[in-house]
Amino acid sequence: MMQETISFTPQLAASPIAGLLWLIPALPMVASGVIALLKQPRRKISATLSIGSLSFSLLLSLVAFGHVLAGWSHGAAVRETVNFTWIQFGSVHVDLGWVLDPLSAVMLVMVSLVGLLIFIYSVGYMEHYENFTRFFCFMSLFAGAMLGVVIANSLLLLFMCWEIVGLTSYLLIGFWYQKPAAAAAAKKAFITTRVGDIFFLLGIVWLFAQTGTLLFYNGGAGSLEAGALSGLLAQPAALGLTAAGAIGLLIFAGAAGKSGQLPLHVWLPDAMEGPTPVSALIHAATMVAAGVYLIARVYPLMQAGALTGGTTAALTVVTWVGAATAVFAALIAVAQNDIKRILAYSTISQLGYMMAGLGMGGVAVGMFHLITHAFFKSLLFLGAGSVIHGCHGEQDIRKMGGLRSDMPLTFATYAVGMLALCGFPLFFSGFWSKDGILEAALHWSVARTPLYLLVFGALLTAFYMTRQVAYVFFGYWRGSKPADESPAVMTLPLVILAGFAMGLGFIGTPAWPWFSGFLESRAVVFNLHGFLEPGLLALMGISTLIVFLGLGLGLMLYGGQSPKPEEPDVLEQAAPVVWGWLRDRLYVDELYGVTVIAFYAWWGRVADWLDRRVWGGAVTGVAWVFRGWAQFNRLLDLNWVDGGFDKGCEELASGGGLLSRVQTGRVQTYLKILALAVALLAAILIWSSRA
């Protein structure tokens, strides 16, 4: 067991909880295996197993978190690793391991807590659906794999769990595989993320080739530690990049695939075809967070070579991609009518914020938004699920309305989530985390454009969320069957998540930056002077203004009236062309359709033609030649070879017949010959020894 410290702190001995860390992902995975092996669908057992195992994981995560917290409060930067050799080929060995540090501890608690709440919610949501058992089997596997990603101390172990996450996302998105749209969405998600993963794998291989290890931390010998990084920096790659930068970009490509960054975001909205708890789990809390987490995990690699306060090429790319994604997705979200689709684009947008935060502000900024977003976005998804559940499967916001009175609890919690997402000042977590990102953008040295983009994104966010809430909860009921409130098993997680969505922001205010202090292992004191940094208060004021602007615009356009489903949208009436672009998702899918997919289709046809004409013709030609040769051989055989062979066979048969006479089948004959032989041999032996 090895561990190391990064700052002023004394070394900590590896603790028992670090040794037991593997149990956290293992428990849900084992539960999933057991559920898979159940002889028949047993709803109670499978739900109990999943929730129970994840509860234990949460418990262990909390213990681990507490351990790290205790170490931190004593002034120690806890980073405990458990490494072991997995495969050994001669002198080359591939190591796996897990790590317990603030980053993984925070992530563990978040994933297992949100996951657990979603599991509990699912019991209510999936109650009336078939394949309840299968659902929980996949969910458990998913949660286990995600927790594996979190604890991994090896890029390889991370990649393995990463791929299991990919697999289970495929299974869960395509859970209702009878629906063609779900099946297509599952395939789309799987293939799109594979594109990113190819680059990721290339990055891993390159990293292994350069440093000879895939462990992140290994007592100074890990790939994220100074020795390996300086080696990587010394190695130039193409386009003026160092090897570290190139590998970082490759890894970022993988993260972009998982986290739905431009241009690999297309799978994420379609993935809403899965059950809503799946959407919540995948697109709010875990899977998409995996990409962000990956960047946070390999941050030393991304940051390598940066001067103090400066940035690197890789981080610049991350920033630009993130900022572009944030605005791009927010624009599309404005013109969507599916309740979950709006949330999906919102997620993409928020992921863009996270990436931009990582690129500009560092691990703590990005991770803080990741954590707060995980809570309020899962709250929103679960709230949306509750709405869909209450509206009997209806997802079009134009066919809802006035649910404020029908589903009061859902409305209240949804409003909390919505305000948190918009970044409503002071009392909602989104405000603080988004503010952190904006502040980082303000101080970014390279360009100002990201700041403007992100501020515009914040405006759009407040606008489209207001539009959605106005459609769904205000006005009058436009659907067919009246809606009703969801059961307690569904609303209880909503309430808990709402509490987190509000309260969580206070661990990362400028006055008391506890979260970043915890992640970066520095001491934190409460200090109101934190607000007095230059530009900060102004920025907060602007951002508050922006939020109020968005909210006001939304309320103005949609709050007063109750639009009819068949009527065109207010904005559509104003600018139908732009609205059409936005409604059709800026034609990215179509672009891929006419470029990538069309190219593949064309290439497929070319290959088909080659196969049929060129290779097929060649094979047919060869076959024809051989058939002719065979005909010739047959003639030869019949007339010439067979005669000789038959003759030989006859000779053999007659010879065998002669020999077989020896074989009388009588035991006594054999015995006689045996005795005779023994007598003769003994006689020869004795006679020769005498001589």
Next chain:
Amino acid sequence: MTERLDQIFVLLEQWLVGFLPGAWRPAAGVVLSVVTIICLFPALFALTTVFERKGLARIQNRIGPNRVGWLGILQPVADGIKSLTKEDIVPLSADAAVHFLAPLLLVVAVFMGFAVLPMGRNMVLVDVDAGLLFFFAIGASTELSVFMAGWSSRNKYSLLGAMRAVAQMISYEVPLLMSSVAVVMITGSLSLTKIVAAQNHYTWGLPHWYIFTPWGLAGFLMYAIAATAETNRSPFDLPEGESELVAGYHTEYSGFKFALFFLGEYLAMFSISGLGTTLFLGGWSAPLQVLGWVPSWIWFFSKLMLSIFVFIWLRGTLPRLRQDQLMNFAWKFVLPLTLLNLLVAAAWRFLGDGWERWVVCSAVLLMAYVGMGWSGMRRGHFGPRRYRYAE
């Protein structure tokens, strides 16, 4: 004086042999002993027949023979005269030579068994190192004479009886041997005199007979069952079940040859009882230390006659088994328990001298017997008999 009385037969032999020249003395001693055995045990046989007939009669509420002599005591003499004077009938189709040899072989083989039995202190014909093995080897050859008798008679009853007898004797010879092997394991010798000597100790005036140990008691029970079956005595007397097979393998024998079979059967009973006495009941040693003054041979023959009485008692009390029951009993009950007894004896040997071995061995055996009985009860092996009718 008691010393003299104890060794009276030994001294008598020495005195008689003393009249002969030195070179002949060992051979003459052997001859004298053999003659004694050959005379003594048939006499005992005669006595036993009347004893059995009177005893069975008592059990069956009859009087039994009471005409010849005082209380019918001379009945065997009359029987002997009758069988000697009766016509000796040999069936026409019988295999004459084998038919003639069978009873002779039986009696000779049985007599040979007495050669290694210690009948008193220093009273053993030949003290063979492998005495027990000799005894069983000789005992095994009686089976062949039974087969010869049954086969040579050319009579289906005889043959069936012989086959039954041989099968039964083979089956029960295994537990008989196994139960004796436990004794050999503890004593560490196959010599019967050494086995008796090993039991001839006393603690607080009580003897160290093997029957007074857990494994010894269990072994003796198994030995007694196997011995009863080995000698074809009731309740294991299927080979000569009168109601089914007339008289079994000696159906076609009459006159003196029949008497020989009769003699052979009783002699086998004597010898096997003698062996049981030697192995488990301390042979010629006295049951209490204070009774040590009584001559050893008296103790041996008392124990022998006690066993004979038990045989007669059993015959008068128990019903006959069916053939399948007999075989099942041998292979599924007696044999496993004797095998277990071997293990228990080994445990006894290695558990030391303390009280632990008593507890362990008793517990194991008790558990085995209770378990066997319980499972047998549950599967309905015991309990009320179910009658089956031929269709």
Next chain:
Amino acid sequence: MSIAFYLIAALTLAGGLAAVLLKNTVHCALALTVAFAGQALLFLDLDAQFAGFAQILVYIGAVAILVVFAILLTKGSETPKGSVYSRHSFAGLVIAAAVFAMLGWAVIHSVAAVPRGPAATPSVTVLDIGNALMSRYVLPLEIVALLLTAALIGAVIIAMHEKERAK
């Protein structure tokens, strides 16, 4: 070379000859028993008490009985009508005679080469044999135990098979 040896050897060989020559199979089996008994006596004459008794116990008490049972079970107890010898029995006789000639020749010539010493009667007790069985020969003993178990099971299966199939 005592008289006893000649008598016993004669008995053994007579038993063996009768076992091979007699027409009736049961007689053959009984003659075989005689040969076994003679053999046991030869063992005793060689001061091999244990082996002699074991010979009686195993051969007369078990093998002979087994043979007799097998004869009765295969309905072979009646004297066969035709020849009891196989078709090419003369060749067999010749071969047996050749084997004997070879063996006898070897015995006579090789024993002559062995120095004649007055062989002392070995004082071997059953205890010695037991000790040897439990120490030096314990592995063969275990193997024989295994073999006997296997033979027991095998014999039962061979003899039972047909009946099982008939069911």
Next chain:
Amino acid sequence: MTPLAGFLLVAALLFSIGLAGALTRRNAILVLIGIELMLNAANLNLIAFWRYGPHPEALTGMMFAIFSIAVAAAEAAVGLGLVIHLHRHAHTTDLDAMNRMRG
């Protein structure tokens, strides 16, 4: 003639008698009887060599004989089981009639 030679000759004769029986009799059981005789002759050899050998206290020949007796018991059981099976199968124990393996 030494005692050893006497025993060896008796054994050789017994062996040859057994061999002759095994080679000439038709009945399978009698063939087995012949084989038993041959085994016995071998045992006699073993015991004789033990008795007149240089190291009787080593017990080698004796042990061989004892193991051989034990093995012979197993051999007899299996052999006779085979014969009984054969009889059930072919309804005869005549070896001359059993030549289905003839080439």
